[in-house]
Amino acid sequence: MSKRKVAIIGTGGTIASQGLHPLDVQDYASSGRPILDAEALVAGVPDLARVADVFAVPFTAIPSTAIGWSDWRALVAKILELEAAHPDLAGVVITHGTATLEETAYLLSLTLPTDLPVVVTGAQRPFTGLSSDAQMNLVAAVRVAADPQARGLGVLVVLNDEIHAAREVTKTSTGRLQTFRSPDLGALGHVDADRNSFWRRPTRVLPLEARFDILGVEQPPRVDVLYSVAGGDGVAVHAFLAAGASGIVAAALAPGFLTPAERSAMAEAIAHGCTVVLSSRAGSGRTFPTRRYGEEGFLNADNLNPQKARILLMLGLTRGKDQAAIARLFETA
Incomplete structure (x- = not known):
C-alpha cells in the first residue's frame, strides 16, 4: 500500500536552527550557522519516509518574531498552489518558530478555503541540540497531516506528541518542551506510537464559505x-x-x-x-x-x-x- 503524500513548507524557526555544538540550546540564533530549509529538514530526518511520502517546498526562512501579513498571504497562496498541483496531496506541514506559531496557525485556519489538513509545528530546542524535540515533532506533524481524521478540523498545531486546535492553543512557557497548551479545553488528541488518537473535534471551525479571502488585501x-x-x-x-x-x-x-x-x-x-x-x-x-x-x-x-x-x-x-x-x-x- 502506497504512503500518503505530505508537503513540508519550512519557514525557519528553532526547529530549523543549528547551534555550535549539541549543548548550544540557548544562543543558537547567533551561532552563524545557516537555517535549514525544508529540503535539508527532510534530508535530516530520513525516517519521515516510514510514515509518509514527503516532499519539501521552498519558502523563505523568516524569524517568527518578524512574520506578518505578507508572509501569511504567501503561505495561503502556496498551500492553494500545492493543492491544485497535487490532486493526491493528503496534507501540508508548516515548520515555524514558536514565538508566533499560534497566530499563524489561527490566521490560516480563518483564511484557507480548503479542508485539506494543515499542521503547524515547531521546536523548543534547535535541530542540532542534544535531545532536540525538532525531529520527533516533525515526524508527529507529518503523521497527523497524513491522517484522514485530521480533515475538516481546521488548522492543527502538533508538538510534544499533542494535537491542538489552532484557535485554542497558546505558548505557555518560554523554554519547556510542553509549552503549547489549550488552557480551557485541552488537546484534541495525541500522537501515540501505534496511532493518532483523536478524542474530540473543535466546534469553532469556520465553514469554507465564511472564511476570509486575504489574497487581494495588501494591508489589513x-x-x-x-x-x-x-x-x-x-x-x-x-x-x-x-x-x-x-x-x-x-x-x-x-x-x-x-x-x-x-x-x-x-x-x-x-x-x-x-x-x-x-x-x-x-x-x-x-x-x-x-x-x-x-x-x-x-x-x-x-x-x-x-x-x-x-x-x-x-x-x-x-x-x-x-x-x-x-x-x-x-x-x-
Whole structure:
C-alpha cells in the first residue's frame, strides 16, 4: 500500500536552527550557522519516509518574531498552489518558530478555503541540540497531516506528541518542551506510537464559505493591543488612534475590566469610530459581557487571548465596521 503524500513548507524557526555544538540550546540564533530549509529538514530526518511520502517546498526562512501579513498571504497562496498541483496531496506541514506559531496557525485556519489538513509545528530546542524535540515533532506533524481524521478540523498545531486546535492553543512557557497548551479545553488528541488518537473535534471551525479571502488585501486594518495594568492610563490608546488604528484589543484585567483611565480613553476611541474588543490578560476563560461596557460600545473576545483576538478583529474589519457582525464573529470563529 502506497504512503500518503505530505508537503513540508519550512519557514525557519528553532526547529530549523543549528547551534555550535549539541549543548548550544540557548544562543543558537547567533551561532552563524545557516537555517535549514525544508529540503535539508527532510534530508535530516530520513525516517519521515516510514510514515509518509514527503516532499519539501521552498519558502523563505523568516524569524517568527518578524512574520506578518505578507508572509501569511504567501503561505495561503502556496498551500492553494500545492493543492491544485497535487490532486493526491493528503496534507501540508508548516515548520515555524514558536514565538508566533499560534497566530499563524489561527490566521490560516480563518483564511484557507480548503479542508485539506494543515499542521503547524515547531521546536523548543534547535535541530542540532542534544535531545532536540525538532525531529520527533516533525515526524508527529507529518503523521497527523497524513491522517484522514485530521480533515475538516481546521488548522492543527502538533508538538510534544499533542494535537491542538489552532484557535485554542497558546505558548505557555518560554523554554519547556510542553509549552503549547489549550488552557480551557485541552488537546484534541495525541500522537501515540501505534496511532493518532483523536478524542474530540473543535466546534469553532469556520465553514469554507465564511472564511476570509486575504489574497487581494495588501494591508489589513491596523489593530493594536493595550495591556491593562493597575493604575494604567490612556496614553497608549491615544497613540494607537494617532497611528491610525481601526481597532484596539484590550488585554484587560480579568474577567474583562479596564482601569477608569483606560476605560475613558477606550470610550473616546469608540466615539471616534474605533472598534474595541475586551480580551483578558489571565490566559484562560471568557470575557463576560456586562451591561455597562456593552452600553458604551465595547465588544467581547469570548475566550480568545489578546493576540488571537487581534487576528480575528483585523480580519473582521476587512469586511467593514458593522459592530453587530463583528460581535457575531467573536461568538462563532
